[in-house]
Amino acid sequence: MDEIKLILLLFSLIIILFGFIALPALGKGILYDIGLLLLIITALFIIAMNWIDARLFSAITSLFGITFRPAKDYTINKQQNAVIKEVNGIFYATGYMTANLFSYTFKAEQAPEDDESKMIGAPEAWERMVMNIDFPFKFHVLASGLDVQKIRDELEGKRSYQEFQLSRAMQNNSSETAVTEIRRNMSIIQSKIDRISQGEKPIATIMYVETTAIGVSEKASLDALTSQLDQLRLSFSAMDVETTRIIGRELYSLFNFNFSIPTEFKQLTAMFDQQS
């Protein structure tokens, strides 16, 4: 959670606290109980919005049947999982899902050896996957270079913290599992530092898949889109990729990326958090 989100959460919860102080002004009885119930619901809603905002918001728009027009000729459906365009009576539904191909390389403990075999297998796996797909799709990698020194400093800070944790675990005679876990984390951090030292440039990436389906009605196009996304999910699973269908505000951002992408890294990080 970033600092801004934390501050907003804090202020919103302070208002809830004010609400508790204001409760006695409603008198004792049914109004007091209703007020208390509403306060609890609002507090739960705010906390839930903090973690699962996309799902919650899409549930609200589905419930009330709210749809959006993000631009001329385009509509975002009430489930907020597709952008629809109607051209000459044909509906084109576009949907997105995350597909972080490279995540494993930076999480892996034995990165270099593991990477090499995966990298040799990647072109063929990709080609096989593309050959088995019989509908249009796009695979996007949105990348931005990061400040090498800043990342290195951050990693060194994390390594020092893990070293401190390790020495404390040793002093307290902690379990073997806990010590192994800390050592494993240290090894991952060290491998990242080594890779940066070898000249590898740290980059931030957002990877996603976009597909468009057609139909003679909105429903037909949405059904076809769901089936295409399921097929893509199956195909990408062969490449050891985690996939999640994108809904809500991130869908709106990705729709806008078709026409322009953010020009600064800050803008990118402000747009994506949980789904990507």
Next chain:
Amino acid sequence: MVNYIGMFLGLIIVSAILLGIVMLAPSLIIPAYIKIIIFIIALLFDAMAFTSRYYSYILSPLFKQHKKHLVLSNENPYWLAQSGDTILKKSGEDFIATVYISIPVYRSATEMGDDEKLDFAQQISRLVGLAKVPTRYTTELYVMNKDSYIQKLKETITMTENEEAELQSHDAPKNELDRVRGKLAMWRNMLDSISKGYSFELSTYITVSATGSKEYEASSLAQQKARELMSGVGSIFGVPPSIITGTDLLRFVEPEYLIPISTVTEQISKNIQEQVI
């Protein structure tokens, strides 16, 4: 960012004022049943304030429009620059120009050895790490628009038929006639097989955007970024990348160019067949 912070502060202050009224106003002036309504509104504003962090683009039209189909924008999402090589979009007072660069890589993993595969994967990694600014790398599989190709084939068939007729009228040697007839059969078979289904094409391209206070400023900045990227791509793959222009650009932007209208009937019937099966 300023937009949502302003909205957040506005909503949170209104919420606090309403709660203050509930707390401080004597029951004789505002009865309890009115206070509970004010209390509910205050809580709604509080929830909306937190929601504005990510959904300010929706909350503002929601307040103004009061309907189920919210219009966030009624304008075209972009327009093509006069030069035809950039798409432009307005964002507040600024313009955002976006340039698409095609990477003509025609290598297949089936023709590569292990070393070449590793080399190719490393080239892709280098490509992704090329830019310091946000850059998008895309591989797109799209349905080929074969209308012009089919037209070309038909013209070739007509020309070959004329050639055959001319040879026949001049009593040409049999081997020459056979050669032309063979050619004609080949083109006809190709037309048959091409017309039967739809074909796909795979393209790889880079997208880069730049902001400017004037259209030309944004365009020239985006072009400059694109040129820098193109020199990097050229040195990694040894191919000449090019800036995509004109209607080719639309294939990466508009869904109806991704699936050309002439192929739609085939695809819909394929979808229906799949559903039936």
